[in-house]
Amino acid sequence: MASSVGVLGVCVCLVLISRAVSLSCTSQTQSLKGNHKFDQCVDLPTLDSYLHYTYNASNSSLSIAFMASPEKPEGWIAWAINPTGTGMVGSQALIAYKSSDKGVVVKTYNITSYGPVNESKLSFEAWNLSAEATSNGSLIIYGSMKVAEKAEKLNLVWQVGSQVQDGKPRKHAVLPQNLKAKDTLLLGKPSSTPSPSPSPSSSTPHAPEKGGQSSIKSNNLSFSFAFIFFISAVFFP
Missing domain, CATH: 4.10.860 (DNA Excision Repair, Uvrb; Chain A)
Structure with a gap:
């Protein structure tokens, strides 16, 4: 026995x-549309979220695949760049969810307040936007966008929610893992010099890493x- x-x-x-x-993120190539390969990937520090991306300095563009799981199957996921700050307000967001008649859709939102969000244009150009569901219930957002010329870093925000009503994502939870869903992405090649240990009150920006360990x-x-x-x-x- x-x-x-x-x-x-x-x-x-x-x-x-x-x-x-x-x-x-290194194990997720087979989950991406057409086994698409990006130059870099990173395991985001909260909400079991992952970012695959390619930064093209020659035309100041960023192509991404963002993967996360909604709180519930009928929920939503969001990924955003905030050009003006480090939090939710000011974020230029891509939000994906399962539509009853259109499959998985992705829409753009300019987050101007903490109130209900409404679909709107982003403050920068974006193209090739699409989304899909994986066999394990996750959603993936794909897209390309213009970023500031010679940008060295981007303020990222991401989130997951449990409900969509009348085509509008409803408020997400305010648990610690939700409130911590923001970070800084350093563009370019990773530095070979170890970063100093962060203080308890600070967060360490994510440098692009091959393999995203x-x-x-x-x-x-x-x-x-x-x-x-x-x-x-x-x-x-």
Whole structure:
């Protein structure tokens, strides 16, 4: 009996490891439309969200694929650039959700307040906008947009919500993971010089990384291996 339980425990561990490894943008190429490849990707620090992107300095454009899961299947996901600040107000957002008659749609929003949002044009040019659903319930937003000439960094905001009514995304939750869904993306090549450790009150901008490795993957792997050693000690003394 103990042997059977032990084998079951090890199987659970292997599933956890597989899931931990999948929680990285580097494993998502097969999920992207036409297996499209971007130059860089990054595991965003909250809401289990991921960004694949290519920055073209020659024409000041950014092409992206943003992946996240709505709070509920009938919910929405959003990705935005804020050209004027670091929070929600001022964000130029792409919001995707499942429409009852049009499949997955993506619309543009100029977020001017904390009230209800209305579809509107962005403050910069955007093209090739589309969205799709994955087999695991996530949504992916695709698009290209103009950014400031010779831009060195972009203020990013992203979010997920649980409901869309009459074609309008409803308010998202205000849990810590929602409130922390903003960061700075550094454009260009990653620096070879290690960054200093951030203070508790600061956040570290995300430099573009080939492979987009982050603490999300390493933390999950650490947990999985620790769990394996625990099972081994209990069931295989």
